[in-house]
Amino acid sequence: xxxxxLADEELTQAVLSSFSGCRSERFQEIIxxxxxxxxxxxxxxxxxxxxxxxxxxxxxxTGHITDDKRQEFILLSDVLGVSMLVVGLNHxxxxxxxxxxxxxxxFVEGSPRVANGEDIANGAPGEPCLVQGRVISVSGExxxxxxxxxxxxxxxxxxxxxHADLSEPRGRGHLYAGDDGRYCFWSVKPTAYPIPADGPxxxxxxxxxxxxxxxxxxxxxxxxxxxxxxxxxVFADGxxxxxxxAVFGVKSELIAPLTRHQPGRAAxxxxxxxxxxxxNYDIVLALDDxxxxxxxxxxxxxx
Amino acid sequence: xxxxxLADEELTQAVLSSFSGCRSERFQEIIxxxxxxxxxxxxxxxxxxxxxxxxxxxxxxTGHITDDKRQEFILLSDVLGVSMLVVGLNHxxxxxxxxxxxxxxxFVEGSPRVANGEDIANGAPGEPCLVQGRVISVSGExxxxxxxxxxxxxxxxxxxxxHADLSEPRGRGHLYAGDDGRYCFWSVKPTAYPIPADGPxxxxxxxxxxxxxxxxxxxxxxxxxxxxxxxxxVFADGxxxxxxxAVFGVKSELIAPLTRHQPGRAAxxxxxxxxxxxxNYDIVLALDDxxxxxxxxxxxxxx
Numbered sequence: 001x002x003x004x005x006l007a008d009e010e011l012t013q014a015v016l017s018s019f020s021g022c023r024s025e026r027f028q029e030i031i032x033x034x035x036x037x038x039x040x041x042x043x044x045x046x047x048x049x050x051x052x053x054x055x056x057x058x059x060x061x062t063g064h065i066t067d068d069k070r071q072e073f074i075l076l077s078d079v080l081g082v083s084m085l086v087v088g089l090n091h092x093x094x095x096x097x098x099x100x101x102x103x104x105x106x107f108v109e110g111s112p113r114v115a116n117g118e119d120i121a122n123g124a125p126g127e128p129c130l131v132q133g134r135v136i137s138v139s140g141e142x143x144x145x146x147x148x149x150x151x152x153x154x155x156x157x158x159x160x161x162x163h164a165d166l167s168e169p170r171g172r173g174h175l176y177a178g179d180d181g182r183y184c185f186w187s188v189k190p191t192a193y194p195i196p197a198d199g200p201x202x203x204x205x206x207x208x209x210x211x212x213x214x215x216x217x218x219x220x221x222x223x224x225x226x227x228x229x230x231x232x233x234v235f236a237d238g239x240x241x242x243x244x245x246a247v248f249g250v251k252s253e254l255i256a257p258l259t260r261h262q263p264g265r266a267a268x269x270x271x272x273x274x275x276x277x278x279x280n281y282d283i284v285l286a287l288d289d290x291x292x293x294x295x296x297x298x299x300x301x302x303x
Numbered sequence: 304x305x306x307x308x309l310a311d312e313e314l315t316q317a318v319l320s321s322f323s324g325c326r327s328e329r330f331q332e333i334i335x336x337x338x339x340x341x342x343x344x345x346x347x348x349x350x351x352x353x354x355x356x357x358x359x360x361x362x363x364x365t366g367h368i369t370d371d372k373r374q375e376f377i378l379l380s381d382v383l384g385v386s387m388l389v390v391g392l393n394h395x396x397x398x399x400x401x402x403x404x405x406x407x408x409x410f411v412e413g414s415p416r417v418a419n420g421e422d423i424a425n426g427a428p429g430e431p432c433l434v435q436g437r438v439i440s441v442s443g444e445x446x447x448x449x450x451x452x453x454x455x456x457x458x459x460x461x462x463x464x465x466h467a468d469l470s471e472p473r474g475r476g477h478l479y480a481g482d483d484g485r486y487c488f489w490s491v492k493p494t495a496y497p498i499p500a501d502g503p504x505x506x507x508x509x510x511x512x513x514x515x516x517x518x519x520x521x522x523x524x525x526x527x528x529x530x531x532x533x534x535x536x537v538f539a540d541g542x543x544x545x546x547x548x549a550v551f552g553v554k555s556e557l558i559a560p561l562t563r564h565q566p567g568r569a570a571x572x573x574x575x576x577x578x579x580x581x582x583n584y585d586i587v588l589a590l591d592d593x594x595x596x597x598x599x600x601x602x603x604x605x606x
Contacts, residue, residue, distance in 0.1 A: 002546040002547075003546060003547055003548045003551045003553060004545060004546050004548070004553040004554070004555065005553070005554055005555055006387070006391075006551055007391050008388070008391055008392075011384055011387055011388055011391060011551060012384065012388070014384070014551060015383060015384035015551065018384075018511070018513050019511050019513070021511070021512040021513075022510060022511045022512060023510050023511070023512060024510070027510055027511075028511075029348055030348050030350070030354065031507075031511065033344050033347050033348045034344055034383075035383055035384065036344075037340040037341070037343055037344040037347075038340070038383060038385055039384065039385065039388055040340055041336055041337055041339075041340040042385060042388050042389055042392065043388065043392065044336050044340075045332055045333050045336045046392050047333070047389050047392060048389075048392075048393060049389055049390070049393050051333065052380070052385075052386070052389045056374070056376050056377055056380065059362070059365075059366065059376045060366065060369050060374070060376055062362075062366060063362065063363065063365060063366010063367060063369055063376075064366060064369075066363050066366055066367075071359070071363070073359050073362045073363055073366075074359055077355070077359065080318065080337075080338055080341060081314055081315065081317070081318035081321075081338065081342065082341055082342065082345060082355075083355070084309070084314055085311070085314055085315070085342055085345050085346065086345055086350050086351075086352055086355045087352070088309075088310050088311055088314060089311075089345065089346065089349050089350060089351075090351060090352050204334075207325060207326050207327070207330055208321070208322050208324070208325045208326070208330075208331075208334065209324040209325060209326060210321055210322070210324075242307060243305040243306060243307050244305075244306055245306045245307070248306045248309055248314060248317060248318065250306060250307040250308070251307065251308055252307065252308055
């Protein structure tokens with residue numbers, strides 16, 4: 001098909017045709033669908049050339065602010081609901097397994113290894129918080145030695161990577177549950193926080209009069225041999241933003257009570273001379289098996 | 304509308320609803336349409352989480368390779384036909400005016416000023432080429448003192464900004480047509496060339512088994528008081544890629560013969576001791592007036 005003198009639908013057909021010989025059939029399906037929808041978008045709104053330039057500039061700024069500590073494209077996908085849509089597409093079937101939610105932009109490879117029961121705060125500001133529970137199967141049996149990645153914002157509402165002057169990880173780590181499925185770590189009480197306002201995505205939310213707030217949560221990414229991985233959050237019950245999450249990530253099954261305690265001996269035997277908090281949450285993993293229908297694409301882990 | 308426990312269409316509705324109070328009505332129209340089409344795309348192809356990550360990585364790489372000399376997002380828009388679609392949407396009505404085509408990724412602000420008749424090559428490799436014509440109105444009258452930006456690839460198929468070791472502009476410049484509308488400059492003969500293959504867009508074309516070639520052309524951006532600006536190319540007639548342009552930019556009205564001459568005195572009086580080429584092309588501008596229907600959005604200039 002000639003690429004000359006094309007207008008509107010003809011042009012779209014020519015672009016689709018140019019993508020008719022891709023190396024991978026799946027890639028071809030994706031890129032052709034993307035072309036169809038992008039063209040339909042531009043046509044539907046009759047995008048002006050000035051608006052097209054503004055879009056190019058927005059993507060350029062988003063690329064330039066993204067580095068190994070900040071992922072503004074993921075943030076963009078999150079606030080447009082695309083991330084949560086993809087989570088939904090890949091974890092469709094009802095199940096008692098812990099549901100997935102958005103991965104978010106703040107995961108960092110190579111978090112500190114901590115022993116079961118240790119503290120991941122590493123000096124992060126905030127009141128102490130004991131997080132514990134079990135990793136179990138959908139039938140309630142212990143999943144031994146699950147690998148658990150956790151990361152969270154501190155009492156200032158910031159992840160470690162958002163503190164410009166900080167080179168040490170804080171409020172993140174990975175541990176292994178015991179043979180009985182039990183896991184336990186100390187951290188700080190999670191707080192609600194605004195997603196970063198100083199980049200293009202923050203400006204997009206401001207121009208939309210949208211709240212940047214996310215309800216308090218702790219990120220979990222749990223993997224265990226023979227089970228589907230799960231990337232999710234545990235949200236703090238009672239948070240005022242549970243019904244207005246800027247990234248649409250809240251599911252009722254992921255909400256757990258955050259309990260306040262007076263100074264004294266905590267459930268794990270640690271003595272505290274300040275008030276502290278606790279969260280109990282069991283992670284339920286589906287079998288990584290064709291006979292288990294709780295997930296379509298083998299979990300949501302990157303690995 | 305609560306953002307909790309949303310799946311599929313419900314989620315899309317919630318995201319649309321979150322964008323229902325934008326500061327600008329036009330921004331709201333655009334972002335809501337974008338959300339609708341992006342969600343439909345992800346749903347239609349049942350995008351997996353791995354594919355979503357690949358998309359995030361692709362955009363990140365595209366952002367990181369983009370700088371003040373390279374615009375990979377424009378290149379992406381070009382090869383997906385979005386740029387040409389937007390050109391079409393904004394210059395819909397038939398007219399004898401010179402049609403627009405893609406802006407492309409190689410424009411640089413602040414090109415050298417040259418006098419009418421001077422050489423823009425500045426050492427760019429290639430056989431000399433005399434480019435001349437008139438800037439006229441749709442009724443054939445001279446448009447005096449039009450501002451003409453021109454830029455082009457050299458005989459190696461590269462723009463100056465693609466030569467890593469080059470700090471001087473080559474093969475680009477701006478000049479003013481005379482009061483009689485006549486413009487004239489020397490440069491080098493334009494050649495067909497592949498769009499950059501060393502970035503994410505090059506990989507996308509390779510994975511699609513698509514040719515990266517563009518037919519030989521010279522970029523023009525012409526502005527004149529009282530007229531609609533035009534951003535376009537003049538293509539070399541006979542080029543083998545006129546019907547398979549990687550960015551879908553060719554229009555028949557933009558093709559001009561490239562004539563070879565033996566050494567001697569050129570049309571502008573310059574004496575050449577090597578063979579040279581010439582292109583004649585008249586730029587026809589539409590009035591910048593509501594009564595002229597040749598364009599919808601006031602031309603395609605950035606300025």
